[in-house]
Amino acid sequence: MRKTSLERFRALITDEKERVDKSLVKHTKIIHHEGEDFGGDLAKAHSNHMADQGSDEFQYETTIHFATTEGRYLYQLDQAMQRIEDGTYGKCSGCEKQISLERLRAKLDARLCIECKEREERDRY
Numbered sequence: 001m002r003k004t005s006l007e008r009f010r011a012l013i014t015d016e017k018e019r020v021d022k023s024l025v026k027h028t029k030i031i032h033h034e035g036e037d038f039g040g041d042l043a044k045a046h047s048n049h050m051a052d053q054g055s056d057e058f059q060y061e062t063t064i065h066f067a068t069t070e071g072r073y074l075y076q077l078d079q080a081m082q083r084i085e086d087g088t089y090g091k092c093s094g095c096e097k098q099i100s101l102e103r104l105r106a107k108l109d110a111r112l113c114i115e116c117k118e119r120e121e122r123d124r125y
């Protein structure tokens with residue numbers, strides 16, 4: 001990938017990391033708060049959830065899920081940033097071809113080109 005493109009992606013990933021980071025902090029606070037409402041006893045909160053499908057607990061669980069997904073995404077963005085530093089960003093880890101810029105723009109943390117991604121998904125099912 002050309003240096004100018006790498007620099008552009010570096011800026012995009014930096015922005016994206018900042019955005020995810022902020023939303024992660026916000027949601028981690030909500031989890032902490034909800035945890036206090038349950039007396040910090042997560043196991044008890046979970047068993048209550050089985051008995052009573054309360055909306056608070058529903059929110060509690062989706063919040064955890066969201067934070068986990070966002071947390072994982074943040075990690076992927078860190079990895080992508082590392083590849084920018086190494087100069088390997090945008091190279092498919094399957095076939096080592098250049099991943100299209102359109103694909104990278106849509107998915108900044110993409111590690112596989114479209115062909116390899118589709119093959120991976122076919123193999124999974």
Ligand SMILES: [Zn+2]
Nearest residue numbers: 092095113116
């Ligand atoms: Zn590939």
